Amino acid sequence: MSSIIQVKNLSKQFNDIQAVNELSFTVEEGDVYGFLGQNGAGKSTTIRMLLTLIKPTAGDISIFGKSLSNYRQEILKQVGAVIEKPDLYKYLSAFDNLAIFAKMSGMKPNRALLLDQLKMVGLEERAFSKVKTFSQGMKQRLGIAVALVHNPQLIILDEPTNGLDPQGIADMRNLILHLSRQLGKTIVVSSHLLSEIELVANRMLIIHKGKKIVEGDVAALLDPSKSLVQIETDNNVMAREKLGLTKWAPLIQDNALCLQLKMNKEAVPQLITDLVSLQVQLLSVNPMHSLEDYFLSLTTQAGHVESFTN
Amino acid sequence: MWNLLQIELFKIFKKPRTYLAFAIIAAFIFLIQLGLLVNGKDWMKFMLGSLDETMNIDYNKLVNGYAVCYFVLNLLLVHVPILVALVAGDVVSGEASMGTLRLLAAKPVSRTQIILAKYFATAVYVFALLLWIAIISLVVSLAVFGKNDLVVAKTNGLQLIESGDVLWRYFFAFGFAFIAMMVVAAISLLLSVLSENSIGPIVATVGIIIVCTLISEMEIPLYQKYIKPYLFTTYMLGWKGFFYIGSTDDGETIKGSIQYLPGILKSMAALLIYIVALVSASVFIFRKKDILS
C-alpha cells in the first residue's frame, strides 16, 4: 500500500479568515476516504487545494508521490472530481459536455466510449438532450460521468449527495462502493453527514474550523468498545460520585454537562445493574453507537483534538 | 492548445447569445441599406452640406455600394464593441457563474492556456463578426447599389477616391477594425477574469468605452494633452485612416496612397500594446486567482 495523497501542514488564509489550519492527513491507495466536517469547516477549501483551484498559503500536497505544485498537469490527468453542485454547460447536450471534459483531460474520446459512459450512469437516452432540461439527479449522474470518463486513479467527490433524493443518495453510495471494490479506485468523499461517510468510507478525517479533529479507521471509530454511554439520572453529580468509587471509575468521561462513560456496549446491562444497586434513580442509559454522535460531540467542543488510534 | 481552442470555439458557437450579435448586425445593416435605398440622396445632400449650392453633383452615383458600406461602418463600428463584450465578457465570468470554471481549472491544462485559448477563440468570433459585417455591408451593398467612386466627408473637407482604388482600403480597414475590436475583447477578458458574473464585465466594458470615447472627443486641453494620448479609444478610429487619401499640394489625389500612414501605424502599435498588456494582466491574475465559484 502506498500513499495516494499526502498533505502536510496545509493552511489557507482568506484575508482574516483561517479557512484551513495546519492540516495534515494521508490517503492510502484503495481507500474510500471520508472527509467530514460541518458546513464551513474547510472541507471544500481543502478539496479545492487538492484540485489546484485554490493556492495554499502554506504546506505541501503530494499526490501519487509527486509534488502537486510541480507536477500539476501530470497528476490531474489521473484525478476525476465532482465539486459541490454538478454544474455543467447548460446549453450543451450531455454528450457534448462529456466530450469537452474528456478532451480536456487529455483523451481523444470516440463516440462509442462516450455513449458507454453515459449508459453507465443511466443517461444514454438523454445523451443528446441539453443539460438545462435535466433534473438535479440527472445532472449529478452526468457530473459523475464527467469525473470518471478519463478513467482516473483518484476520484474526489465533494458533497456528492447534496440535493439528491433518497434513491439518488443510495445510488451514489452503491456507485462509490462499486468504484472502490470492483475498479480499485481511490476515493475521497466529503460530507457534512456522518451517516453517509460511515456507510462507504474505510478511513476518515474530521475537521472543524480548518483544524484536524480526528483521523482514523472508520471501523476503529465505530468499534463498540470505544462507544460512549450517556447516563441520565435524577442527580448526575451524586451518581458520578457513587460510580467514582466503583470499578467503572476509570471509564468516566470528563464532561461537566452530562455523565458519560467510554465503554463497550456489551457491558451496558452490567452497568445498569450496578447503578441500580448503588440506588441511583436512572432516567435513561443511552449508548452512542454511531459516529454521528461522536462527530457531534467533538465538533461542539471547539478545538478539541484527540488522537484516536488502535 | 489547438485542442483547447477547438473546445472554446465549440462553446462560443453553441451559445445562442453568439448568434444574437450576428442577427443584430444583419438587422442593423439591412435597416441602413433600406433607408439609403429610399432616402440616400437626402443623406448625401446633408453630408455634402453647402457644397450643393456651388457644385453640380450626381447624387445617383454618390449613393453607391462603397459609400453605403462606409456609412454603415461609421455607424456600426462604434457599436460593435458592445457585441464583442457580449461574448468576451462572458468567457471566464460566465463559466464562473455557471459553475463550470472549477471543472475547467481542475483539468490538466495550465491556466495560461485556458486564458489564451479563450482569447483566441474570442478572436475567431470577432473575425467572424467582421467578416459578416463585410459580407452584408460591402458585398450586399455593392450588389444593390452598384460600384462607383467613394466620397469621404471629413470635418473640413471632402475627398473622392476612385472606385478602382477603394477595395484594398476596405480590406485594410477591416483588418484594423479587427485589431481595435481585439482591444475591446482584451478589456472584457480582463474584467471577466475579475468577475463572477457575466453582466458585470459586459456593462463595465461598454461603460469604459463610453467614458474613454467622451474624453477622447472632448476638446478640453487638459484631457487632450495628458489623457487622450493614452486612451485606446483615441486609436480605434484608425481604420478611417485608410480612407484618407494622399494628395498633391493643389488637392489632386494620388491613387493608391494614404495621407498619413505613420499615424495609422502608430495607432496600430498603440492598440497592440494595449492587447499585450491587457491579455498579460488577465493571464497573471487568472493564474493567481483562487477559484471559489
Place this chain on the structure above:
Amino acid sequence: MRSVFLFFFLLQLTSSARAQDINTLVQKVKDKINLVNDYAANGTMKTNVIFLKVPVATVKLFFKKPNRLRIINEKGISFIPKGAVNMNMSNVLSSGKYSVLDAGTDKIGNVVVKVVKLLPEDDNADVVLSTLYIDAVNQVILKTKTTTRDNGTYELQMSYGKFINYGLPDKIIFSFNTKDYKMPKGVTFDFEDGTEKKKVDDKIKNKMGKVEIYISDYTINKGIADQVFN
C-alpha cells in the same frame, strides 16, 4: 477757349471711333463663336478647391446653341461647379442686350489685349458685369471676369490651339467662389492621425476655387441630342 472746345471735340471723335472699333471687335468675336452650333469634346478636369481632394477626372463636354453646356464624368463622380455653364462664350455674348464699354488695353502674358466691359441692359439679369480680355489679332477671348447677382464672381482664362478658328479653347481655367465647408465632428467622426493643423481652417476661408479643363479634341457641328443636357 476755342482750343479747349476743339480738344473736347477731338476727344469725343476718337472715343466714338474707339467705341466703333470695340463693337466691331466684339461682333467679330461673336461671329466666330456663332460658327459653332454644337460640339462634343473630350478632356480632363483638374479641380483645385481647398476643401476638396479629388483625382484628375476624364470628362466629356457637350455644348448646344444657344447656351446649353454640360460636363459629364461618365465613369465616376465629379463635382462640377455650377457656374461652369458660363464656360461657353456664347452665353456671355449672346444672352440679352448689353452696352459695350471700352476699358483700354492690358497684357495677359505677352499678349496685348483689349479690355471690354459688358453691362446688361436688363436690370434683373443675373450677370451684373462682364469684363472681357480680347486678343484682337486672333479675335478670341483670353479671359473674362463676370460678376453675378447670385453666383458671386467668377473668372475664365482660356488658351487656344487647334480650334482657334472656332474660338474654342483647349485649356480653360475656371475660378469661382465657393462656400465654406464645415461638418460637425459628431457627424464625420474624424480619425486624427496627427496631420491636421490649425492653418487648414484658415485656408478654407479663402473661398476661391479653381477648375482646369484640358480639352484634347472637339467634334463640331455634328448634332447633339437634347437629352444629353437633361
